[in-house]
Amino acid sequence: MPRLDDFMGHLAPALGSRRLTNGGPISADLELRLAELFRTRYVNLVSNGTVAIEIAAKALNFRRKVVTTPFTFAASVGALIWIGLDPVLVDIEEDYLTISPDAVASVLDDDDVSGILGVHVYGCPCDVDALSAISDSRRIPMLYDGAHVFDATYNGRPLVNYGDATTMSFHATKQFNTGEGGAVVTSSLEVNSRVSILKNFGIESEDSISQVGINGKMSELNAAFGLANLNALFEERSRRSAVVQIYRDVLSEHKKIRIVPQRPGTVGSSSYFAIRLPVENGFPLRDKVYLQLRDVGIYSRKYFYPLIADVEPYTQHMSQKIFDVPNARRASMEVLTLPLHGGIANEDANFIAKAVMDAIDE
Amino acid sequence: MPRLDDFMGHLAPALGSRRLTNGGPISADLELRLAELFRTRYVNLVSNGTVAIEIAAKALNFRRKVVTTPFTFAASVGALIWIGLDPVLVDIEEDYLTISPDAVASVLDDDDVSGILGVHVYGCPCDVDALSAISDSRRIPMLYDGAHVFDATYNGRPLVNYGDATTMSFHATKQFNTGEGGAVVTSSLEVNSRVSILKNFGIESEDSISQVGINGKMSELNAAFGLANLNALFEERSRRSAVVQIYRDVLSEHKKIRIVPQRPGTVGSSSYFAIRLPVENGFPLRDKVYLQLRDVGIYSRKYFYPLIADVEPYTQHMSQKIFDVPNARRASMEVLTLPLHGGIANEDANFIAKAVMDAIDE
Known part of the structure; x- marks a missing residue:
């Protein structure tokens, strides 16, 4: 959490000038600070990570x-359907849980x-090199949902710089947050300009509307909160890293637990800590552990779960109805x-890790 | 503008509890306060007034x-197209500039x-009685875009209570604002429940996704700002009323100016002050005045303007391409x-009013 006085210091000028949204100086400042941090050209702030996908897709x-991929939060696939697109769901890699480049390649003749x-699941990068090769050779634009990513690097390069654009989420639960918020990151001037117009109702200038757009803007309140959070980021991350380290140390000992791995070459991602637990005799151990943790307030x-490929309100909007996604189905249960x-x-982290093991062994 | 300490007082508990969005206590409190003010059953806060239309339409x-109607801000029609709907644009009433019930009735055989x-333009109510009669007899749901409305009443009843639902905007420029924000207002439990699910990714419960949804949530930051603004509302409105009175007194004297009227029976709407200026020899006097005001910093x-019926990026998404909307076209130029x-x-209001008259007479 940021310091209250830091937040207020960032916000005060906006209250004085009565400029509370529409690309005011605070969000412009935050965009620059983030672009610097990501070593990227454009960071375009929007209302949230779902709106970011809608706007980037357009x-x-x-x-x-x-x-x-079906192995993602409802928002990625939901955003596509919301604006009338037709998602084609393909399977994920068994280890890293990100979209399989082979599976992508297999459906591109349509x-x-x-x-x-693609979705960088739990902050683990997709196989960006393979996907870039496919995207380039077929001239089909590549968008990444980076809701689980912040400033992590892959092979030394900021992860948000892969693909034609990456969407980000600055939701309250993320390591960097603006309460609600998100961004479209791109190195293309043209894409960035389109995003700016699309998030402002398609208005290009006072007398000209060049696109069908919506309101996708972030208010200065949220941007000010983001600036204050940037200043508190080091502390937030140190804490998260310590927790991840404890989880890793304690849980890696248990033979029934598989810690979901990071793709080698990834540095600085501590957005989520995900473990896999086996399905035993048709019953997911994961579900048992989930319930027992809840009983002790964790x-x-x-x-x-549920996997989007199996959610009828979603699949009824897709032209394809049956999906061959065994890796995703398995991960969804584990x-x-x-x-x-x-x-x-x-001490909380140790308590949680111990509670997980107790729940498994009980 | 709200007092900074009032805003911080509302926000502090959220920082303490780390609960910054997802229907936290601050937005729940604001929803109750607004529902009380509007004498309505449900006020469901969302990200902004455009998202409110998307979600209400679903x-x-x-x-x-x-x-x-084409005589509206780009957002109303844009929100419909954004989610894949096909707007049919019909003409407005000559005086009040709201959608014509006769024109609506004429296209319902499709x-x-x-x-x-319908859109309550500049806070002036649509002919809600005629539209309700049509909506009821044809069993076609009636939604109002109330972005220009706050707690105004029409024939003694809060305007937001007409129709099956009303969307609102709490954008920074409105008399009541949350920086960015909006709401769907309805008296139907079923509609309200659907809005709650749609704005939270379609998630009905931990294990069940019952709709295709998006993130349409307002953060606690914006809701806290709204609570503080409610406390400053009396002052904001007194000032606006005084300004409206000055504009009205000074400008009603000028023979070339028509002040856009309020429908009789309306109380408490001071969202916009709109005047009409004639088109002379094919040239809109309005454009001349607009430019001259800009030259003196007003x-x-x-x-x-431009009228949505004439904006190609919008009409290309509509199945109908040519619209018979003479009243809307004329208003758009005036x-x-x-x-x-x-x-x-x-003194600013007097200065502005005088500048308007100078620009006309020059």
């Missing part, structure tokens, strides 16, 4: 079908496919994410 | 065609029409809205 001219949406998450935020003390 | 099961979206608005906010002193 900015990249996604039409009809978009290849994506001329209606106009875009690819709120873990069954990320991502993964549990543990509490991870800056308010967790070392 | 909650009311709008499909395919929706009858609406079976694809699934909803009506920023009036050509609301609503209307100018003058600056109106709580920061305008009486």
Whole structure:
């Protein structure tokens, strides 16, 4: 959490000038600070991470079908359907849980496919090199949902710099947050300009409307909170890293627990801590652990269950109805994410890790 | 503007509890306060007034065609197209500039029409009685865009209580604001429940996703700002009323100026001050006045120009391409809205009114 006086210091000028939104100086400042941190060209702030996907998809001219993964939060696929697109769900890699480049390649002969949406699951990068190769050779734009990512690097390069654009979430639960908020990150001037117009109702100038747009703007209140949070980021991250280290040390000993790995080459991602627990005799051990943790007041998450490929309100909007996604189905029954935020003390982390093991062994 | 210490007093508990969004106690409190003020059953806070229209349209099961007005801000029609609906634009009433009930009735034989979206332009109510009669007899849901409305009443009843739902905007420029924000107001438990689910990704419970949804939530930061603004509302409105009175007194004398009227029976709406200036020899006097005001640092608005019925990026998404909307076209060339906010002193208002007359007479 940021210091209250730091937040107020950032916000006070906006109250004085009565300029509370519409690309005011505070959000412009935050955009610059984040662009510097990510070593990227453009960070375009928007209302939240879901709106970021809607706007980025429009900015990249996604039409009809978009290849994506079912192993993600409802928002990624939901944003596509919300704006009338038709998601094509393909399977994920068994280890890293990110969209499988082979599976993506296998569906690209359909001329209606106009875009690819990869998701960096729990902050673990997609196989960005393989996906870039496919995207480039087929000339199909590549968008990444980086809601689980902040300033992590992959092979020395900020992860948000891969693909034609990356969407980010600054939701309250993220390591960096603006209460509600998000961004579209891109190195393309053209894409960034389109995002700016799309998030402001399609208005290009006082007398000209060049796109069909919405209100996707972040208010100065949220941007000021973001600036204050940037100043508190080091502390938030130190705490998260300590918690991750404790979880790792304690839980890696248990033979039934598989800690979801990071792709080698990734540095600085501590957005989520995800473990996998086996399905035994048809019953997911994960579900048992989830419930027992809840009974002692620990709120873990069954990320991502139910799997979007099996959620009828979603699939009824897709032209394809049956999906061959065994890795995703399995992960959906096995993964549990543990509490991870800056308010967790070392003793809490030890208590949680021990509670997880007790629940498994009980 | 609210007092800084009042805002911080409302926000402090959220920082303490780390609960910054997802229907926290501050937004719940603001929803109750607003529902009380509007004498309505449900006020459901969302990210902004455009998202409010998207979500309300889905909650009311709008499909395919929706009858609406071209004489509105880009957001009303844009929100419909954004989610894949097909707006049918009909003309407005000559005097009050709101959607014409006769024009609405004339297009309802098309079976694809699934909803009506009226706009209370500049806070002037639509002919809600005639529209309700049409909506009821044809069983087509009626949504109002109340972005220009706050707690005004019409024939003694809060205006937001007409129709199946009303969307509101709490954008920074409104008399009541949350920086960015909006709401869906309804007296239907079912519609309100659907809004709550749609704005939270379609998630009904931990294990159940019952709709395709998005993130339409307001953060606790914005809600706290709203609570503080409610406390400053009396002052904001007194100032606006004084400014309106000065504009009215000074400008009603000028024979070329028509002040856009309020529908009789309306009380308490001072969201906008709109005047009409004639088109002379094919040249809109309004445009000349707009430019001359700008030259002396006064920023009036050509609301609503360009007219959505003539904006190609919008009409290309509509199945109908040519619209018979003479009243809307004329208003689009004649209307100018003058600056109106709580920061305008009486002498500023007199200066602006005089500048308008000078620009006309010059």
